[in-house]
Every structure is written in C-alpha cells, then in structure tokens.
Amino acid sequence: MPIKDSEHAFCNTCKITDPLNSITPIKDSEHFMVSAFIDHRLDGVIRVISIINRNSLQPLYCIHCSAEQVCKTVHTEVQIHDDHFAFPFHVSDVICKGRHMQNATHVLISTKDSDNSATEYLPIKNRVRMNTFKYNFTVCSSNLFGDYNSVLQFVQTMEMYKLLGVQHVVIYKTSCGPDLEKLLKHYETEGMLEIVPWPIDQFLNQSSGWNIKHHKGDIQYYGQLVTLNECIYRHMYQSKYVLLNDIDEIIMPYKHTSLPSVMEDLQSAHPNIGVFLIENHIFPKTQFEESGKFKRAEWNNIPGVNIMEHIYREPDRKN
Numbered sequence: 001m002p003i004k005d006s007e008h009a010f011c012n013t014c015k016i017t018d019p020l021n022s023i024t025p026i027k028d029s030e031h032f033m034v035s036a037f038i039d040h041r042l043d044g045v046i047r048v049i050s051i052i053n054r055n056s057l058q059p060l061y062c063i064h065c066s067a068e069q070v071c072k073t074v075h076t077e078v079q080i081h082d083d084h085f086a087f088p089f090h091v092s093d094v095i096c097k098g099r100h101m102q103n104a105t106h107v108l109i110s111t112k113d114s115d116n117s118a119t120e121y122l123p124i125k126n127r128v129r130m131n132t133f134k135y136n137f138t139v140c141s142s143n144l145f146g147d148y149n150s151v152l153q154f155v156q157t158m159e160m161y162k163l164l165g166v167q168h169v170v171i172y173k174t175s176c177g178p179d180l181e182k183l184l185k186h187y188e189t190e191g192m193l194e195i196v197p198w199p200i201d202q203f204l205n206q207s208s209g210w211n212i213k214h215h216k217g218d219i220q221y222y223g224q225l226v227t228l229n230e231c232i233y234r235h236m237y238q239s240k241y242v243l244l245n246d247i248d249e250i251i252m253p254y255k256h257t258s259l260p261s262v263m264e265d266l267q268s269a270h271p272n273i274g275v276f277l278i279e280n281h282i283f284p285k286t287q288f289e290e291s292g293k294f295k296r297a298e299w300n301n302i303p304g305v306n307i308m309e310h311i312y313r314e315p316d317r318k319n
Contacts, residue, residue, distance in 0.1 A: 074098030149177025150304030
C-alpha cells in the first residue's frame with residue numbers, strides 16, 4: 001500500500017520521548033507500532049515492525065527525525081505477512097523509503113503527513129552495522145502469558161541451554177505465575193535472560209491459539225509472530241545465530257556435544273544457506289523414565305514439569 005507523496009521536512013519543536021511500552025498505538029487508526037530498525041540490506045530504509053488491522057487499511061506516513069529534531073515525511077509501503085491465520089490483526093513491516101534516513105534517530109508512523117504534536121516516536125535501532133557479534137547463540141522464546149508457573153521446567157531448560165552453548169535468551173512477557181516471576185528476575189540479574197514487556201492484552205483481544213475457528217480473538221496466539229519477527233531484527237547484529245523456540249522446546253544434538261559444533265558442520269556442508277529448519281518431535285509428559293533416577297526429592301515442592309523424566313517421544317507423524 002505505497003503512498004506516493006513527495007518528501008518534505010518540518011521542524012518538530014516538541015521533545016521527543018521514547019515510548020515506555022513495546023506496543024504503541026498509531027493515532028487515529030486501529031494499528032500499532034512495535035519497534036523500528038535501519039535495514040542496511042535495503043539501502044538504509046527504516047523498517048517498522050507493526051501490528052496492522054488488515055480489515056481497516058488506510059494511508060500511513062512515516063515521519064523520521066534527526067538528533068537536531070528536524071523531521072521529514074516520506075511515503076510508506078505496508079507489507080502484511082502472509083501467515084495471518086485469518087485473524088484481523090497481524091504482524092506487518094511498514095517500510096519508510098526516502099533519502100538520507102541513516103541519520104534518523106526516531107520515527108513515527110502517522111495517518112497525517114506532518115504531526116508537530118506527537119511525542120511517541122520510536123527509537124531507531126541497528127543504526128550501526130556491527131561486524132562482530134556479542135553472542136554466538138540467542139534463543140527467542142515466544143510469548144509468556146497467563147499464569148504459567150512451571151519453574152522446574154524453566155530452570156532445567158535454561159541450564160540445558162547453557163550446556164548447549166546458548167549465551168542469551170529473550171522472552172516477551174505478558175504475564176506469568178508468582179514463582180516464575182522470581183526466577184525470571186534471577187536469570188535477568190545473572191545476565192542470560194532479556195525480558196521484553198509485551199502488554200498485548202491491554203490493546204487487543206488476544207487468541208490463545210493459532211486456529212481462529214477454535215480460538216477466537218483479534219490476533220494469533222498473543223501476537224507470537226510479531227514477537228518472533230521483532231526478536232530477529234533486535235538481534236540481527238548482536239547474535240550470530242538466532243533460534244526461534246517455545247519455552248517447552250529444546251534443540252538437542254545427538255551426534256554433537258553442543259550447538260556450535262552442530263552449526264559448524266551444517267554451515268560447512270551448506271555454505272550458502274542462512275536458515276535451517278529443525279524437525280519437531282513431541283515428548284508426552286504422561287510417559288516417564290522407568291528407573292526414577294530423575295525423580296529427586298529436593299524437587300518435590302517445586303512447581304512445574306520435570307523434563308528429565310520424559311525421555312520417550314511420540315512416533316513420527318507421516319503428514
């Protein structure tokens with residue numbers, strides 16, 4: 001949905017302040033901004049990860065501002081992702097196209113071609129293209145919501161990640177149980193866990209599943225695909241590899257001792273491949289390891305699933 005207006009500049013006399021939440025409503029619309037990035041692969045355009053109501057499309061403008069608070073308006077192209085599962089709201093990329101946008105520090109998606117009163121500008125990330133990575137492996141975990149309080153499972157998963165060579169885990173948090181809340185703060189203080197607030201329930205009627213026939217709502221699974229897309233761009237220049245996992249999923253090598261050694265072999269065999277899909281298998285929590293060696297007494301009062309007890313997987317599903 002391109003808007004073919006001419007680029008023009010104006011001076012914003014208001015103080016630009018970064019939004020406190022990770023979801024910012026676009027004024028006079030049913031859409032939302034999430035985060036903004038310079039995309040160096042596309043000649044430095046600004047990419048704004050957004051939530052767009054597919055049933056309420058309208059012209060949108062991109063207002064980007066420099067450190068001197070000189071703002072320019074350029075046209076946008078709204079790219080709604082295909083896999084929306086028929087829900088009205090879905091993750092979209094709002095692409096701001098214009099000249100010299102690499103100098104921009106903040107951006108606003110607006111229904112007007114100029115807005116001197118707006119202060120809810122997004123800071124633009126990835127402005128500097130890094131040549132070295134802070135992390136080798138980052139896990140982006142989909143949304144944490146409801147009263148999820150599986151402390152034992154979360155601890156075992158985080159510690160398993162460490163053994164496998166993961167340095168960084170990102171969680172988009174809507175809500176969780178009280179015991180897990182304490183544990184999240186522990187791993188955040190330790191430095192391994194990054195918690196991104198995700199108050200999707202304050203803005204939309206979120207669905208608890210992916211099938212709109214069985215799980216009604218405005219957006220699929222608490223905006224899962226929004227957060228995973230955001231996480232990829234957030235860590236584009238921070239992490240060499242980004243793994244998209246649910247909290248109850250672990251990529252477990254069986255011929256290697258760690259994920260770095262797995263990727264070393266995979267990249268050697270497929271030097272031109274940038275994305276790998278890992279086959280999923282389900283280990284039901286109704287089946288237990290027979291010896292009971294992982295049913296430890298000191299874990300009896302800790303809430304959550306003991307993943308060490310469940311070592312049998314379901315047969316492969318042909319289809």
